Amino acid sequence: MIRKRIALATAAATALAGALIAVVTTAGPASAATISQPLRTMVANLPVATEVRTGYDRDLFNHWIDADGDGCNTRYEVLITEATTTPSVGSGCALSGGRWLSYYDGATWTDPSDLDIDHMVPLAESWDSGSRNWTSAQREAYANDLGDARALVAVTDNVNQSKGDQDPAEWVPSLASVRCRYITEWTAVKTRWALTVDTAEKSALTTYAAACTNSTVTVVTAIGSGTTTSPTATGGSCTGTNATDVTIPDAGSAVTSTITISGCAKTTPSTTSTVYVEVVHPFRGDVSIYLYAPDNTYYILKSASSTDSSADITATYTVNLSSETTNGAWRLSVRDNYSGDTGYLNTWTLAL
Template structure:
């Protein structure tokens, strides 16, 4: 997807030309960040905010799309995936011979036209809860989210229509036995997309979750949830390892503001048995951000020398940094305070540094 963005900083090459010492490190493949928490904890961590409906229009969420170009749009992809009896797929993605169970009401259907594809968190509710601040590409991705089976669900059409855009304070499935599933899926989607909840919604989710088995819920994050994003700290609190280790880790969340100043997070390594850092030192970095290509990341050694972990690249539109960088830091002393610096180079979105670990 092509995004219109405005670059707001000079490149790493320009910085190097200014006389600072820099070494470009190599990176392994990046992957989306995940969160695993007990259900009741995940509910408790949903941030509360006032809902805002102003400006909502369903047409702002482009759906249903055929993302993989196989002739079946998102609606049909969900129907195929959720069928209890696999349908035959004909020309134009016409489905026949299948069967579907609508878990909201326990009804079974053999005609796809009897089913709606429900956005677990309705489009209007997502707008109220934060998607009004997204780009059109992000809203399209949300409306067609096939990356998490909980986001879209095939259900009886009139049941979906009765749900409309209501949250769990106003509507839950009529079958009491599936309400824990519903609350879990609602919470997972809100967490996945960094959406807020209002006071009544939070109260209802808390009450329902308290009556459910407190099972661990795992979610792959697309957009960082504001509840885990602390105010920008520069430098952030230092974590000092013990026991002579040559590894330091800092898990204090630091906001990476939209097109703002660089933020930093530090670790202090003390008592390392080596006086010099290793030639195969590694820096594991986890940053939640809608577009990792927006980010420039530097590692500063105790003497102030810096190493470029990655420079911003508008060609990289994937989400999140979950990457281990490797470099020869043998010219640096192992012990001392090491600092990670992160900057968002483009306007339109923000994120947060979740954790980073340095092994020297």
């Protein structure tokens, strides 16, 4: 797609020229982070949002690809990696002599055609819970994720077909002894790719996790997640987090997300208050971010930039809010200033 650079930001800045603007320090580009949390904590930190199936097409996820050019595509890479008896690899990546265990049902197979490669979180489910806002490259990376062994798994073909696009509120392996593994891997993949869960899914994951050993789960994020480095409040209840996804329309009006601070013992915020922000967007340069205090004074956290074509925003902004009143409704305003792509505000945390 040829992106149309429409300078909507200029008009917005002119309209707000008379308002009070604070100087902030912004963080650098979003990058992978390592999250290590007990299983139940990781489940609890999964953000809840309504699922949206509109526009889904499996062809939007390019798979299977041969990323390293060795003649074996992603499907065969998984089969080779997960074989309990290593197969011989022939011309065209034909596999022979291997043996595989399908952990969902405990079945053993020697013919690769009896196995499907299951996306732990199905493609359609990922669309419902966030990947609809990704770029084509991000969806391709998700569909061929060899960077985390939990993302793709070789299982009995008809078992995979019975699972379909269902989440753990609707389907878990029939083999009870592997359900904790399944729930852990599902949670890890959702965390790795900053995907949301719906209410029923969150409830099911919470129930299953309560019956499992609360082992530490480690994930390297592929897309920013709002549960990694949220700032810690320095006193009382002077912090808040909003992890409800808010869609940022393409070249549209600003969208807002509110955190209400109440009961904070401090009358005024710190001179080094922090705002942690997670935005999923294919071109973070498109996005501007403003913080509005309870009295509607605004602070520019991030301006749009036509030269920044990197994806996603994972940043902590430091702001002098000492002239404000701590308790009240604080609003984060996010806008896509150029046409061509949409995104969403994933999580933001305010520490006063």
